[in-house]
Structure formats: structure tokens, C-alpha cells
Amino acid sequence: MSRRTLLVGGGAAAGLVLAWAAWPRSYRPNLNVGPGEQLFDAFLKIDRAGQVIAIVPQTEMGQGVSTILPQILADELGADWRTVAVQSAPISPLYANGLLARDWLASDWTRVAGDAGTWAIDQYATRSALMLTGAGTSVPMFHDAYRRAGAAARVLLCKAAAARWGVPWESCDIQNGIITDGAERKLRLGDVVEDAAGFTLPDILPYRQGNDGRLTGQDLPRLDTPSKIDGSHNFAADIRLPDMVFASIRQGPIGDAVLKDARDAEAQKVTGFLKLVRTERWIAAVGTNWWAANRALDLIDPSFTLRGTPVDSGRIDAALEDAFSGDAGRRLYVQGDLLPVFEKATILASEYQVDPGLHLALEPMCATARVTEEGTEVWMATQAPALARAAIADALGLSDSAVTLYPLHAGGATGRHMDWEAGVQAALIARDVGRPVQLLWSRLEDVIQDRPGAPAHARMAAKLGRGGMVEGWLAKVACPCAMTQTWSRIAHGKLPHEAAAEAGDKATRLAVAGMVPPYAIPNWAVDHYPADVGLPLGFMRGNAHLHGAFFTECFLDELAHLAGIEAMSFRIQMLGGNPRLAHCLSTAAAMGGWQGGIAGSGQGIAAHMMNGAYAAVMVEAGIEGSKLSVRRMVAAVDCGDQVNPDIARQQIESGLIHGLALAMGASVPYASGMPTRAMLGRMNLPRLGDIGEISVELIRSTADPAGVTDLGAPLAAPAIANALFTVTGQRFRSLPIMGNG
Template sequence: MDFRKKLTEAAGRVKLPDVSRRQLLVGAAAGGGLLLAWTLWPRSYPTSLVPGDGEAEFGGWLTIGRDSVVTVAIPQLEMGQGITTLLAQIAAVELGADWRQVGAEPVSPSGHFPNLPLAAQWAPLWANFPSLAGEPDDWLVERFAGATAFGATVGGTSLAAYEAPLRAAAASARDMLVRVAADRWDVAAEECEVSGGFVRHSTGGQLRFGELVDDARELDPPDPAPLLPVAAFEDPVFGEADAPTAFPRIDLPSKVDGSHLFAGDIRLPGMVFASIRHGPVGLPELFRFDEGAVAGMRGLVGVVKSKRWLAAVAESWWIADQALARMRAHFTGPGALEQAVLDTEIERAHEQRADLGERIFELGNPDAALGKPSLQRRYDVAPAVHVPLETASATARLVDGRLELWMASQAPAAAREAAAKAIGISPEDVVLYPVAAGGSFDARIEKQHAIEVAQIAAEIGRPVQLTWSRVQDIQAVPPRAPAAADMAASLGGEGQPLAWRARITTPPFMREMGHRLFDNLTPEAAREESRGKADALAVAGAIPPYGIGEVAVDHVPASIRLPVTRMRGGAEALTAFFTETFIDELAVEARRDPFLYRMALLGGAPRMAECLRRASRLGEWDGGRSGSGQGIAMVRMGQDAATAGHIACVAQAGMGPGGARVTQLTAAVDIGRIVNLDIARQQIEGGLVYGLSLALGSSVKYESGHPVPRNLRALELPRLADCPEIVVDFIASDAEPFDPGELGVAVAAPAIGNALFAAAGLRLRRLPLLSEGL
């Protein structure tokens, strides 16, 4: 069933500005027939976790075998962030298992594993009525996420989405095992406890899970599930960064000996290898190529052409890629993108902001207070490429109308559906085997390569493995959107901001991504569809966490010819750069210590204030004086302060002969309850390094539609020798857990920019920071 189509039809019939479930149902009934379809929509969906012989399945989330091995379903993409271990740990703790008896199994997308928080957050992208943006109707969100098997891995929503159902399943399993043991021992279930993988009784009786599971599976699960009083957590201990971890990552042994299989490592009988060429930006359609150039080429299996690409298939990827080079494909379209045009398009939108802009957020009456702002500054962010180390890769086998697909996808249900549609089969006839990603940083939300590999496999009639070349991955994955911001503030007697306005010009990149993801539109069509529409998600995080009475956030939706998307750090990584550089400028203007200046504005944000204080102490903040090379920045992610994530960072940087050099990054982090301390630390460390790569490099310009540079070397990505000393400290907290993955990315660039100002007296208002030279 096409959920979006039905939703759109229903919404069209309702014709009300605010659509609730009730109104939708009324409207649907009036339309005739649809009401029936909606009420018959299933409320539960079968799990894609299939127990093997000798295994019993619990709640669709885990299996326990007669050998006592516990296997936990992982409905999220492992891209290095450790989600496989986190979810397995949550189940192990709730179950009372020994960590060494627990395994994990990535599962195919299924309505049994909906990512409800992300579906709610992204409601404006999949529901066609923007009024859903604020408070999405739970019923509608559940129906959408269930019916479309929406379980995307994006934006740090994994724990919020999956911790509770997984705990419930594990707690139920524990209860059922205990009941069986108690029955065998003829004691009360309450007298039994579960630990270390045994059900135990005070009289000394103990039974392994495997000895109980056959009987346990026959019992009815308890309702409600008897959860432990506390979910899995680890306490941060100050200064104990290298303490051994109680829950070591379960994916590392296979990653250290080359046996961990990524999508390009699948080997199937008779499989052949494909390479592909796409058109440059602005020339999306294949025009001509010289097939004669590869006639009789040894090892070449075939050439597959599509409207939008040319692929060569061979006995090795190298031969396929060589064949493409020989065929010299030319592409056509409205016109190749040039950097000057892109710059002009952003500039034009920025200048016309009064007509185009839409107010996303307002507190007080900021425009009146900002009639003549005390300080106004312009900031810019260039397009940046994700460049995960693994290029887009997928393996496909099409036999008897059924497609098997091995790939790493952050949105696997959409990839499965798109692949099915591309070769004219039903999504039910596609099996997607989730494979770990060799990095993603949100590049693998895209699903173009799923469509391509399915089409190539259909055409060639053999199992095919498609691997994009590095150049193709830089060119054909939409980059992080460029942005420009006008920041304005009016100051009080002590230099403190009384009114604040962020006016951000950027394409509605989240809507654009949504049209590619949910509507299967081409990059060009997605751009056209979102053209000129304001996009609150594209300016997320622009409301400063400071106590300022009058605040405005405006979005000016720029129309540019470059398809764009999200990147690790999200819109918050853009808005944090604007906010935290601007507040630093305000502090300098007021001749105040940038740390104390911020602290004075954090009376209403105690968690943020504590983070900032801790970072300043840990980073030996010395006031950020001119010449010190010290900069500070902070970020709060999430609108609700109680459930938000917090990070503050002190950067030490200087200018050397080879450009900017960052020598130290010290971060204090409050992410609420921490499930796995070392994985959280990995995520903050890695986020800071990724943020460093965005602060000093990762950007491309366009020449004749081609991104420049087109190789990794010239993107100025940090290597081991460039890596600053990184110190991370966590603050103990009982608040809701917040995902640590994006915090470091967002805080790094402004902290480094502010440090370079303190080092060299030069305010860098553009990302990457030294892109304009000095």
C-alpha cells in the first residue's frame, strides 16, 4: 500500500488547514472507501528476526537458543557508532545475561521496528501538510512508521526509538525464564533472580537460559513487562578515560582481521563487478559514449546504460572502471554548474530575504528591538562532502523475479522499495540484507546505488556488485548544503544581548532530502519540488540557548542548482557555527571574557552552564586573551532542555607555516544517562575529529559541474599527525539519554574559529575557516 499516496488523497479531501486524525478519518470516509482501509491498517507487524533451530524468539526482539546464546535484533545501521553493541548491551542488562553469551543480528526493515521519534520529527517531510510539523498526531506517526517500515538511522534517535521496546522484550523473556525455573524448583518466582546468564534461587539452584527456553517459549508474556528499576547505564569517572570497559564492542574482533563483510566484500557464485559514471551537476542525462572503444576488451562482461548513468560490468572492478574510462561518456542537461553561478544564487536569495524569508521562531518582539542592531555580522558555509571511506557499494542477485540486496543503508525500507520499483517487481520480492557501513555521516541516507545495482543485475542476468569510484562518491552524493547567515543583536548597558536575530539563507535541504527519500524523486525533481519553501528542519538549533528576551529565527529558502542534503551534525552544525562565532564577537565587542560572557546568559540553563564551567576548568581556560590561541564554544542540541544533549569545548589553535594548526580540543559533555561510556567517548572524540575536518577542509567548488577537488588528498582531511590532543569529560546525569554522535561535530568549528581569532586576531566568518586565505 502506498502510504503517502493515500495520505495525500485524504489530506486533499479534507481541505482543512489543521489536520487531525479525526478530521482525516472524517475526510477519508466522505471520500468513500478509504476509512475502511485506514481502520484495517494493521496495528502490529511481523518481526524480521527469524529464530533458527533450537532457538525461541521473544517479542520479536531477541532469540535464546538451547545453547544459551542470546541473539539481539539490530534494526539500525551500524556505521561505526556502536549501535550494535549498545542495543545488545541494553538487552543483556535487562535480561541478566553474561555479556559473553550475547550476539547481535542486523535485521531487515520491518514495521515491527519503527523509528517513531524520527518519524515524528520528520513529519513535515513525509506528510504533505505542514501543520503536522509542530505536534504530529501519534496515531498517524505510528501508522506511517509501521506501514512503511520506517526505521531509519539518522540524527541520534536510536536509543529514543528502540531502548524501551527492547527492554520490554528482554524483561518479558527474563520473566518467562524465571517462571519456568520457579515452577521446576517449586518456589515462588519472586524468590528467583537472574544474573550472569543464570536463573538462581537462594537455596543454590541455578539454571542456564538454554535449559529453560523450550518451556519458557510456551508461556504468555507478562503485561506489562517487569522492567528493572534502572535501564543500562555506566557512571562516568573523572580522569578514568582508559579504564577497561565492561561491555566491549562486539563488532571489533571481526573488524581487526579483515573478516567483517561490507557490501563490497560479498562474494557470490558467478558474480561480476560494476563501475558507474554519473553526469556532472547540471548535466544529469547520458548523451553519448563510445561503446566501440571497449569492443573485445578482455574480462568485460557488458555495458549497461540508463537515462542517468553508464555502467560497465566485468570480471574485476578494475576492468569495469577502465572500460568506462575508455568509453568517455558525455552527459547533457540544463547546464553544468559553475561556482560563480552557485555563489550568485546564494547571494541573490540572501539579498531578497525580505520577500522570501519565513519566520520560523519568534520570542518577544525582536524586530522592534533590532531596528538598529548594535552588531550585525554575516557568516558563510561552503558545500561540504561527506566522504565516508567506503564509497557507495551494493551487491544484488536477481533470481526468478526475487531480488536479494546487500547494502548499508540508513533508510533501508526506502532503498528496498526504490530497487523494487526500478525493476518492476514488488517490494515483497526484495530481501535487503543489512550490511555494516564503512562510515556514512548521512551519505547513506541516499539510495541511488540500490536502484542502479538492481537495474544492472536485471540487465546482465548475473549477480552484480556495484562500487562507486571515489570520484563518483564525491560527485554524486549531494553535499552538505551551503548556507549564509545574517546575525544581528542589540546590546544592553553591560554589553549583554537584549535582542537576537538569526536570518539564515540555505536551500530547504531537509525537504529536498525528504522528497528523494519518501517520494523517490530524482535530485533535480526533489530540488524543484522543495523550491522556495521554508524548512524549519534546515535551521534547527538556531535558537540560542542563552537567556535573551527577544529572539527571531528566519529561514530564507535559497534556490540553487546543486542538490544538497544533511550531514553528521545536522543543521545544528551550521547554526552552532553562526551562534557561537557571533556570541564570541559580542563578547569581544563588550570587552568581556567570552566564557564569563556566556555564563552570565546561562542562568536558565543550568546543565549547559555546568558543561561550560567544566570545559573551561578542564581546558585551563585563561580568558581567551588576544594571542592566547584559546577559543571556547558550546552547543545544546534538542529543543527540550530536559532531554537535550550538551557539549562545551575549549580549543587551542595557532597559525603555523602550513596554515591553521589545532593542538588541543577539550570537551565537557552532558548526555544524560550514559549507556556505554567508552562508546560515548568514541562518539565525542570522533565527532570532534569530524568537526575538525569540516572546520579546516571538506569543501568543494564546482567547475563545469564537477566538484573540485575530486580526491581525498586535496580535501585537507585530518590525519593522525594532524590530530590534536583530545580530552573528553562526561558529567554524571540521570536525564534521558542523548545520542553523543553529533555534538562534537557541531561544537568543533566555532571553538576552533574562536581560538584562531584569539591566536591571530583575525575573525574567520566562513567555513571552512581558511578557505579565503588570510
């Protein structure tokens, strides 16, 4: 969010404000309504059979959002859960995710402007239809909207039933999909759904009271599970269109790579091969099946010219270290005054590093496109559909309205589908061949062209006072900002190497978001030293919290050892002002049988808070031969009053496994602009046998539900590293813990 944009939104320039105000401010739902369906608002349709159709604007990536949001609506409506269905939302300003936009686009200007800055970002998000999925914002952003939709529909349906019965509508209610007047009269929702549209809502919308028959708080079955079990669930690679062909692609090494040449004639040897499609930066083969297309690419062996310095792990580390002595560093968070605390004092200092973490989603990048004279259609999973549609339209030279994007569920994106390049490529190939095309990246291509989480180096320093209290704390973090790069690519169309270079000298809070200590330390500061490591980076589960929690919680354990205080008590004594996190720590320790982190116990503990959620994890780990072994993980989480506790536990558990993968592998070395390995079996990823018992306890809370998708991932690695110290006596200060060589 630039200063100029803020001035437009905040009202500092009258002429610009007039232009801004002239934009439409009132938006109507743009949903298609089928025969027998009645539209209630942008989030709800009900048909004559009584089926409740919840409209979900967020991308389902396995996190359960396509169940949680409908559950909020169904609870307030009084629906029968067995009649609830889900439909993906079209692109509309009504579904903009202002919460993630505020987090992502906040700047010094918007923070200085206060409420005006927040308003400007919200307006920009709405008017740009920024439908974003990520960072656990889905429930916090849309919880109230789904409650309102359910409550409004309940009132209208009750009014329609009351008019038939000649009774006050306030005496009517809906339970399990049946409207009653408190006596013996009953109607199904579908019986009055058409009449309900003719009534108006009261000035104050009444919400459901009491706990009887409520769906919120119940472990209801996920709506997407049956179709995923029987195989009828459509992911991008499942789309089939008449006359469709298949494509595979090669995009060259990482960086500013342009296509040089290829042995075109070799492709003709492959049965089923149809055509080669070239652009400046990639070449695709089209065939009657994907295997033919991919085999043709293998045979033509395309070569690329790489301009600039190739990506190399050694150069990445050198760039991060050099950043500490550069002039782009900034102090972004500060409390108290560190200088008199550190002056002439004995301090503990440690250095840490985190390698770039890959996404490695089960589903490689994929999109299906059909380009005709009537318009363009694209089927793809995307966490930013409006930005994806705009990019496709721009690539084809069309208006946004000429492109129809069908948003699909993603097979475990964990942030990778913020980028839209597969959709653009599929559309360009489809236009070239004149037939519908399904483009599927190979696993090799998916790894080479991944946009990993940010690598980071940290220099931590602290001074201990009497009783083991931390009197001063300084964190210096050298890392690129993956979030800044991602926005530059998806919103401004920058090429990956261009976005990486532009962000190389920009210090930002997004890069050190997980570094603010949750403990009562009187004097502390966090400095960010930006760096251009040459590796394009992307949105990741946990984002900067992945390295932030690792640096903070590992260093805190070192301080506890120096102070001679067991690790949990050391943390608890500094959490007087943070009782929710203290409760999580004590609960995890009690559940796990915490032994105080004594030598040989193999137990480690870590705590973290993010986005209004609090969690602590205790692990039991060791080293068997040369391999990391994690026997047990116990998590205690305070994430507010969760809509579906079982899905919340699933999210925490999957986050812990994601964090375990980062500790064991999920990263690769780079040399000459390429990853040195790309097969999943060679990345030391955890297998089922490597994952021991996992227990997740949700602490009861009346606070608003917080997003928990990202919460577990940052905690696993520091807890494991702390556990290994009790076994080996050695501090593990790098991720992956066992190295990625």
C-alpha cells in the same frame, strides 16, 4: 506530512479514517528462527546453548549502535556479555523510527494539530515500516523497547526455572546468564529456553532494581570490533556470490544530465571486460573484476548532455545572497518583540558563510544484487531499508515482497546511505547481465555524485544592553534544506535535480534547526530564506546544526568582545535557565585551563545543545605557515545516563574530528557542473599528525540517555574560529576556515 495526510491520521474525514483504520494495526515479528532458537519478541532470540541474539534494526556506521542496544537488553535480562550476539533486523513495522520521522516530517499542520499530528506521523511511520537511522535517535527511540524485551525474557525464563524447582518465580533471578533461586539451584538460560515460551507475562512487567551486576553504565567491549580487526566483518564490497561479476559506473556531471554517447569499441581492449549497460542517465561497465570494469569506462570516455545551468560555486553564493531579497523568506522562530529593541539602536551585525560539506566516507557507495525468476536479492548498507527496497522493486517492476534486502554495516556513512541509488543501479545491471553483480562507485564518482551538507549564508544582528546582556538577536539564514531534498528523493523517487528545484522556495525549520539560541535572550528571531543553488544536497552528521552552531557561537564571541567580557563568562551570564549547558561550559573551561580568551592564548570556546544533549568545547589552535593547527580539544558533555560511556566518548571524539575536517577542508569548489578536485589528498583533510590531544568528559546525569552521534561535529569549527581570533585578531567567518580554493 501534508494537510490531507494529517486529516486522515487526525480523524477529520470520517470516510478516510475508516480506510485508515482498516489497515492492520497488529504486527508480529517476521524473524527467521533457526534450529534450537527460541523467539521471545521482535528484539530477542535465545538458543539452546544460551546464546542471546539481539535483533538490531539500526544501521551500524561506526557509531556503536550494534553494541549499545544489545547492552540495554542484556542488562535487563541479566545475560553474560560474552554470550551476546547481534543480528540485523528484517524490514518490519515493528522497527519503525517514529522519533526521527516526527523530527523529519513535522510541518505547520502537524504542529497545529498537537498530539493528533504526532499520532498521525507515528502511524505513518509504523505502517510504512520507516526504519530510519540518523540524527542520534537510535538510543532514545529504542531504549525502552530493549528494556522491555530483556525484562520480559527474564520473567519468562525465571518462571520456567521456578516451575522445575517448585518455587515462586519471584524468588528467581538471572545474573551473568545463570538463573538462580537465591539458594544453590542454578540453570543456564539454554536449559529452559524452550519451556519459557509456554508461560505468560504479568500485567505489570517488573524491571531490574539495584546496581549489582548491572551492565548499563559499563565500558563493555564493542561486539563488532573483533570481526573488524580480523577482517571477517562483511561490508558491501566484501560480498561474494557464485558466478558474480563486477561493475563500475559513470553518471555524468551534477544536475539534469543524460547520456549522449560513448566509444563502445574501446572497452573491448580491456582484458576481463564483459558488457556495457546503459540507461538514460548512466552507463556501467561490467567485468570479471572491478579494475577491468573501471578501466573500460575510462577508455570509452562517455559524454553527457547537461540540461540547465551548470553548478558553479560563484552561482551558489549568488543564489544564497539573492535569496535574502526574495519573497520566500519566513520567520520560523520568534520570541518577544525585536522591532522596539532595534529601532534607533546601535547594533552589531556580521555576515557568515558555510560551503557545502562532503561526506567522504571511507567506503564509497556499493551494492551487490542477484536477480532471478524466484526474486531479487540485494546486499547493501542503507539507513532507510524499507524505502530502498521499495525503490528497487519499483525499478524492476516487482512487488516489494519479491525483493529481499540484506542490510549491511556501513563504512562511515555519516548520512550518505539515506539514499539508495547504488542498490537500484546494481539490481538493474544484474537483471541485464543475468548474473550476480557487485557495483562499486569509484572515489571520483563518489565525490561528483555526493549529496553534501547545505551551503548557507547568515546575516546576524544583535543589540547589547547594560552589563553586556543581549537584548535583541536576529538571525537571517539563506540556505537550501538538505533534509527536504533527501525525503523527496528517497520517499517520492524524485531525481536529485528535481528534488533540489522543488525545495528551492520552501522555508522550513529543518534548514535552521541549529539556529535557536540556547541563551536567555528576551527578544530574538530566526528567519529562513530558501534558495535553489542547483546542487543536490543530503542527510549529514549534524545536518543544519553544522552551520547553525557556527553562526551562533562565532557571533556570540564577537558580542563578548564588543562588550569587553571574556567569552565564557559572557555565555554563563545568559544561561541561568540552562544549568546543564552552563555546567558543560564551566567544566570544559576548567579542564582546558581557560585563560579567558586573551590575545595570543590561541584558546576558543563554543557551546551547543541538540536532541536533549548539551556540550561545550574548548580548543587550542593556531596557524602554522598557511595551515590550520589544532593542538588540543577538550569537550564536556551532559548527555544523560549513557549505556556505554566509552562508546559515547568515541562518538563525541569522532564528531570533533568530523568538525575539524569541515574546518580544514571536506569541501570543494564547483565549476561547470563538476567539483574541481576529487582526490582526498587534495582536500586539506586532517591527518593523524594534525589532531592533537582530545579529552572528553561525560558529566554525570540521571536524565534519560540522549543520542550523541551528531553532538560533537557542530562545535569544533566555531571553537577553532574563536581561538584563531585571539592569535590573529581577525575574525574567521567562513567554513572551511582556511578556504577551499
